[in-house]
Amino acid sequence: MAATRAELFAFLDDLNIKHTSTDHRPVFTVEEGVDIKATLSGGHTKNLFLKDKRGALILISALDSTEIRLNQLHKALCCARLSFGRAELMEDVLGVTPGSVTAFALINDQPARVRFILDAALMAHKEVNFHPLKNDATTTIASDGLLHFARATGHEPEMVDFTTLTDG
16 A cells, blocks of 8 residues: 555654655646746656566656656666556556656555666755655655665665766
8 A cells, every 4th residue: 555645754754854845736747847846945856657678667766857868768777678667557566646756656665676766966956856645745855865765665776867878
């Protein structure tokens, strides 16, 4: 059963990770939330749930402005070709629905099946913003708090500098 927002916040509290949240209308794309982001400090995210041709699952949390070339990403990640994971698989593994994909969903991936990739540009921010399991709010935590959270869920974050990836 997927964690609730209250359970996520209790988990963050148990880890001594400071967090603040802002409720807002549901947003499904980076573009839809531009006005909301303007009122919040820190790095704003886009999150991609991917599956490679061999069945490996990957969650990428990147700065919202980062360009990710999906057709070349498999080379950098040393995996098979990637595509977006189906909504049913996302809900089964991460406990979230499309539009609500978030690093916080790692709390639901037990035992850990998902490889967690973090954008170096996102982690350059002192604070980062994610949906707290649903897309009707944004939760801000310190970037080092995100690393602590991921590790506490059994996911060792892998840092990728997407600006260094080429089409070659």
